[in-house]
Amino acid sequence: MPAAARAPHFVRSFERGLAVIRAFDADQPELTLSEVARACDLTRAATRRFLLTLVDLGYVHSDGRTFRLTPRVLELGYAYLSGFSLPQIAQPHLEQLAERVGESSSLCVLDGDDIVYVARVPTRRIMTAAITVGTRFAAHVTSVGRVILAHRADEETDARLARADLRPLTARTIVSADELRAELHRVRGQGYAIVDQELEEGLRSVAAPVRGRDGEVVAAVNIPVHASRNSVESVRRDLLPHLLATVAAIEADLRITDPARAASRDSATRR
Secondary structure, eight states: OOGGGOOTTOOHHHHHHHHHHHTOOSSOSEEEHHHHHHHHTOOHHHHHHHHHHHHHHTSEEEOSSEEEEOGGGGHHHHHHHHTOHHHHHHHHHHHHHHHHHSSOEEEEEEETTEEEEEEEEOSSOOSSSOOOTTOEEEGGGSHHHHHHHTTSOHHHHHHHHHHSOOOOSSTTOOOOHHHHHHHHHHHHHHTOEEEESSSSTTEEEEEEEEEOTTSOEEEEEEEEEETTTOOHHHIIIIIHHHHHHHHHHHHHHHHHSOHHHHHHHHHHHHO
């Protein structure tokens, strides 16, 4: 966050500590002090203090030379996810969907400019990156992100596209804000999104929006498939009807859950 945009309450050291945690990922699960310092743009001395504090708290393990996160770091997000009613409601429906179509299915919500997986039923691995609850991708390049963004106000969409990193991830990635805006308009009209090998070569994905009790889109469900086995036409013909039926079942369950509890959870997904 630019210094000029920081509020008086902003705690810079806390921001830096979180940056140190985020430096570790699936591609770099183990890092040296110098690598963390470089990734976070911190001095070695400051990085060492943050890492050793995290070691003392049990969130990071060190063998003396390298550092890696421990399973305890899951506590930082699990309390929210475990109390979040939407994944609990969606999970059995995702399981039924995966069984019917023989493909993975996931539920995602929007968090900032990313989508985050909050429930998932895997069947076979089709992406280079391992997908688990908590995995996140840029919203504009995913099918789940697009069906959620398509139902946001135009002003919000324009602001998101203005700050989006529109670099090409594959030769098919849409990198024009105007083209993305047109695609989101089309997605809103048809009620679903198909992303064809824009996030990763060989990956096609179809997604549909999940509406909360008030009719607002609060999440999305997707089915990813391998392009060599599924054409865009077969995805639309064979998978989309099952996806839409699953979304309808999730929405029906949302309507009959405790109104006060579900309303607070739906609100959380929009923050």
